[in-house]
Amino acid sequence: MENRILHSVTGLFHSADEITQAAKEVNKAGYKKFDIHTPYPVHGLEKAMKLKRSTLGYIAFILSAIGAISAILLMWWTMSVSYPLNISGKPFFSLPAFVPIMFELAVLTASVVGVVLMLTIFFRFPNHSHPLHDTEYMKAVSSDKYGMVIESDDPQFDIDKAKSFLSSIGATDIGEVYWDNNELTAKKTIFDKKFIFGLVGLAIIVSGGTYWLLNKAMFKEPFNWMMYQQKLSAQSPTTFFKDGFSMREPVEGTVARGYMPYPYPADSAVLAEKYLVNPLEPTVANLNAGKAKFNTFCSPCHDYHGTGQSRLNGQFPNPPSLQSDRVRNWKDGHIFHIITMGQNTMPSYAKTVNETERWQIVLYVRALERAMNAKLEDLK
């Protein structure tokens, strides 16, 4: 008994008016370290206790401002810098859509950080006990009584004087509250094994349980009406047609959109040279378009300048040079024919570049030839 350290002297009152009066008296008597507990907030008690005005409002304001600013920074970064998404044609930074999130995050930050700060600063977080807990006094003030405690670390504290003072202002059930020795000596750290394992275990159970519940137990395939419909899949067998193929031959005489039949067989380049004339003018636009296609499709073998000494030199048989006199003397139709039908190892490019593009490439090849064999009068 003698080893126990006194925490405070307690007394009970029976009405809100009594406790308000008592708060004034205790101030008058000069006590500094006292506290009052009531079952509900009593109006006017703060004033009677002469408490300093709470700074909670300012702290909450700053916290919510931080929340709102970080929300808008987050959305500015994600929505308009890092990964801009076009959402129904709105600007990437559209404030009206961000306001609700700013508001929510402001409220969330103020409340959550506020509570965490309260737990750490005032309750000294790893600590989870207080001598007043589990006392008869606390039971009384949390049901129907109004209590006052005068703490022993008050500068003018004296146990007998405090007791007689409490009874002089009308308190009943005057008692003493002691620190619990076990609580005082117990080590309280955040990195307590039980606490950390409990926390991690809780996190795993909650997140795993949520995952299992949402993704396994309650899983339903979304939008499966497109996945499981009666349809034919390309290149897979079917029982719908007699021959068992899903893919059908087009009806005889079908012509693909934009397809123009090419009348000259592969070995009749002479005919093509005779009858085909380049319909395009060597304008800058045509030459540039031809250059783009030439560089993409022709240059791998023919080289950027048509010399045939390309970056694939040695890996394939070298194509003949486009700068040779033979090619230079060909008419445009011959080159067009070779692009269309192919020659030797060169395949047909009819499916890769369309007719106009082929003529543009021909124009560009002509320009290359002239550039490599420039004459003095070209400078004029």
Add this chain to the structure above:
Amino acid sequence: MSSDIILYEKKSLPSKVTIIGGILLVLGVVLSVLSFGADNLRAYYNLIVTLTMLYSVGLGALFLVALEYVTSADWSVPFRRITEIVAGLIFIIPLVSIPLLLNLDTIFVWLNPELLHTDSYVAGKAPYLNTNFFIIRTLLVFAIMFGFYYVLAGRSFKQDKTKDPSVNKLTSRLSAFFIPIFAISITLVSMDWVMSLEPKWFSTIFGVYYFAGSVLAALSTVTFISIVLYQNGYLSKYIKEDHFYNLGALMFAFVVFWAYIAFSQFMLIWYANIPDETAWYMHRAGSWYYISIGLIFVKFAIPFLILVTRYAKSNLLVLKIVSVWIFLAHYYDLYWMIMPDYTIKTASNSPVYSWFELSTPLIVVGFVIVVFMLIAKNKNLMPVGDPKFKKGLEFHL
């Protein structure tokens, strides 16, 4: 406080104030009449602003009376008589609406026979938007206002002498009945007089938007009058700054509520981006842009930042300034809601403000003062017969 202490003693109000109110009123009416000579349509639009402002203050004050009964609040009992007298402003409303009701076809495009013929959208609303039904709705709102004013305020006036505590039970029940009816009537007012100016546009939250502004206007009027009367010793000296703190807190709450509703309306329309709905805001963009942006600051940001501190809510000078500010902000809001439609009709679509528009604040302030002085003449300024009166005075934070 023992019972032999006199809580409240009636002092007669100075007639000087009535004269000032009368001068303002006459000036406003003269300006209004002159404006009818200069620009008929613009004068009608200004008269709508005046009318909706009067509805806001009068009907809003009646709502505040009912709100006190329903919540059985103690702190607001000392101010209830002032609220009741301010609610007497509703008797002016028929007077102001007569010139408008007689000329509905010049004001509202939904009565334009050509438009009714060509525009199926407007023609489809004809069963609701037509002269007869419009007048029926207006009269219905009048009947609701006067009926409930007679019961809620009239019983309270009589209670001063009878001191009959059973009156409160009846008025509390009637108030609970009144509030949903009030919600319908203020929605009708806002839809008929403001929303139907642009008959193709609609917003289901519009009634709530107008309600939020109306309560602000009524509350700021009551706050201002209460503080002025208190400072000049016409009210009980037992009123504390705690009472005024609560008035300030309620104003603060409604400032936030108004912003919440205004933003809800804007954001949904902005996000859906449907031309029918965005048209209303597009009419307030362009040359009205800065006035629209200004509304955010005038009616929300500035009063919010002022009222957010505890100091401002318990300082009478700050409260007086803020209540005048909010009253004018509601006028700004109504001007912003109503006048752009006039500028569309005249094809200029740029903001107008000159002596035409000045008639509205003069008439409204003039009516508030004159009506208040006339009703308050033979009445106590505090509900001395209310059983909660003493408890209300004893209220502290």
